[in-house]
Each structure stands twice: as structure tokens, then as C-alpha cells.
Amino acid sequence: MANDREQGNGALGGLGRYAGPGTLILSSLADSEKHGYALTMDIAEFAGVRLAPGTLYEALARLERQGLIEPVASTDRRRPYRLTAQGAEALRTQLAEQRRVADIGLRRLELGARLS
């Protein structure tokens, strides 16, 4: 069942995810540090997307490599992360662009609907 992306990730009509796992993770970390499992649940709640474990931990490694997040010391088995300043800045830019482009698309949709 790996061909799911063809006909849609849940409710959406077959487009990819509106935002990659990276953006979702950064958004989730934006208000407070969280460990991997908590991220999965938080993202499922606010974005309606359940990240597969492979996706999550690979994305975490990538984001750390890019300097957008950093690990926080911990005593137990949890491995919490927090945003770096660079990560916050990247997220802000990303989300602003995402909003801007989405607005353009929505405006065009109204326009197109009126024409047909």
C-alpha cells in the first residue's frame, strides 16, 4: 500500500502534504521543546497528519544537521529538541511564504469560479 500518495493522504485529493514534515516539526517546536513521540501526537492533533516513525526521526536528524533544531539534555529515555534561532527564523520565513502563496491561489480560485 505504498501507492497511497497517488490517491491522497487521508482527506486531501491526492496532492502532497501541504507542508513537509520539517515545517510541521518546527511549528510544533515553536512554542515549547518536545521529544519525538510528543511531536507525533501534537502534529496529529493540530495538523491532522500522523507522521510515520521513519519520517519523524529522519526529519529530526536532518533538521539537526541543518542547525534548525538542537537536542536538549535529558535524564530519561526521551530525547527532546528545541528550535534554534536559525530554525525560528527559517520557520517564520517559510510560513509567511506559505500563507502568501496560499492566498494567491485562493484569490485565483474565486476569480476562476466567477468566470465559469
Place this chain on the structure above:
Amino acid sequence: MANDREQGNGALGGLGRYAGPGTLILSSLADSEKHGYALTMDIAEFAGVRLAPGTLYEALARLERQGLIEPVASTDRRRPYRLTAQGAEALRTQLAEQRRVADIGLRRLELGARLS
């Protein structure tokens, strides 16, 4: 130089693209039908993203297979496409979600900034 996605697609800080090619194409088609090359230029203008030819034509084939766009008859070598009703609906849902999630992220960013 295929490792570019690691450190960023142009100005963005290493996150993926805020919206997949599919969403960008549908947004571009939302107000009027366009052929492939026109899509490339329009998307570059309103989204600041230059889709590689491979990306573009594969995405077009995918979207057509999914019934979100359909070809329009043409006399010359251009192959224009337009949104289907299903495509318009999928785009509307997608963009609304995109905005909603982006807003949550931005709100959290403000919150997090105030705390630190």
C-alpha cells in the same frame, strides 16, 4: 550538486518547498488554462520557484491521472491544461488547510518568542 535540498532551496532555510509542485500548478491554473511552459513562468513569478522540466511534466501527468486537471484541445504544439471541478475542490481544501496550519505555526512562534 544534488545535495542542494540539504541547505536550502534558494532563500529558504533548508526546509522543503512550502507547497508541492502539484499545488503550485493547480493554483496557477485556478484563474485560467495554461500550457506547461506558461505554468513554469507564472509559478516562478507568483511563487518565486522555478520548477525543473522533469518536475513539471511528471507532475502534470500525475495530476491528470488523478483527475484534477484535464488537457484542452490545441492546434499548435502547446498542450494546455485546465482545472477539473474535482481539482478546484482539492485545491480549495488544500490551500485552506495550508493557511490554517501556517497560522497555527506563526501564532506559536510569537508565543515562543515572548517566553524566551
Place this chain on the structure above:
DNA sequence: TGACGATATACCGGGAGCCGATATAGTGCT
């Protein structure tokens, strides 16, 4: 205390998606 579900991280194989390079050819201008 033993079982069981929830919590938590990690790795793997497969496949989809995005990319630049390249090929091919028609068009328009000078």
C-alpha cells in the same frame, strides 16, 4: 507478579517525487 497497552526510539527496504542535464524542434527577430 505477571500481563498488557501506552510510551519511546531506531533502523530498513521500497518506492514516489524532485531535480538538472539533455534532446528535439518550432518560432520570431534581425
Place this chain on the structure above:
DNA sequence: AGCACTATATCGGCTCCCGGTATATCGTCA
């Protein structure tokens, strides 16, 4: 004729995303 722009198509390669699986701990309830 020559050259840049328009236009579509395909290929190889690499990244990314995914579900499945393994492993281990924790809480709790019988």
C-alpha cells in the same frame, strides 16, 4: 542564415517519505 526564445519530453540519480518491524521502558490493573 543565425540566434535566442518557446515548448515538450525523457533519463539517471538522489532525497525524502513511508509502513513495518524491532527493542525497551513505563504504568496499571488484576
